Amino acid sequence: MKPIQIEVCCGSVESAINAQQGGAHRVELCDNLYEGGTTPSAATIRLARERLDIGLHVLVRPRGGDFVYNEVEKQIILQDIEFCKTSGVDGVVVGSLHPDGSIDTDFCKQMLVCAQPMSVTFHRAFDMCKDPIQALEDLIEMGVGRLLTSGQQNKAFEGKDLIKKLVEIAKDKLIVMPGSGIRPTNIKALFDYTLAREYHVSARINRDSTMQFRREGVYMGGLSQIPEYQRPAIDVHQIREMVDLLASG
DSSP: OOEEEEEEEEESHHHHHHHHHOOEEEEOBOOOOGGGGGOHHHHHHHHHHHHOSSEEEEEEEESSOOOOOOOHHHHHHHHHHHHHHHHSSSSEEEOOOOOSSSBHHHHHHHHHHHHHTEEEEEEEGGGSSSOOHHHHHHHHHHTTTTTEEEEEEEEETTTTHHHHHHHHHHHHSSEEEEBBSTTTTTTTHHHHHHOHHHHHHHOOEEOOOOOSSSOTTTTTTOOSSSSSSEEEOHHHHHHHHHHHHTTTO
């Protein structure tokens, strides 16, 4: 049986390197984590590919918000997929929905063709689907290789019942990868319950800015909840702990 794998969600090249040092099997590279993730820059993708020996998947999402895309946005997505392919990326993480909450199978098929021979993961747009079982069947029929999901809850452990059901239905036709809120304190229990073979984790810590002068009351993102003088990075020790927990069975 294939070993249990850990994919780490990384918002920078620094975090991707930390994930590799922690023993991660793969990185999902993205940007704008406060918006749920968007496509990272070209330089970030290329430098990550240069610095990593492990698998590199890239989130391809042109903006935050919903997953219903217009024609211009779809062209951006397809061109970003092409860029990832020419940059030596191992896989892309994509997703698209219709306004009624069903999967946009026509566009997903276009993305699958464009991505060949890279791996394709359908991201947490799935967690916004109206009918998760029908959505899973659509993904399997299209030949999507992997599904990232929190079980249609904010955190994967809260959605463990649906995740378990998805794993049972998918069998070996598609990899169901739980993600969101997975930590050393719950990853083993989630594995024991769902029997999923891959996990999407973050394990971020905030590092204080080196800025000495700090302009109080001004927020670049317009929200006081987003810290101006901290930056998130992947914690090597937490990644190592989760890898070891799953490796021990």
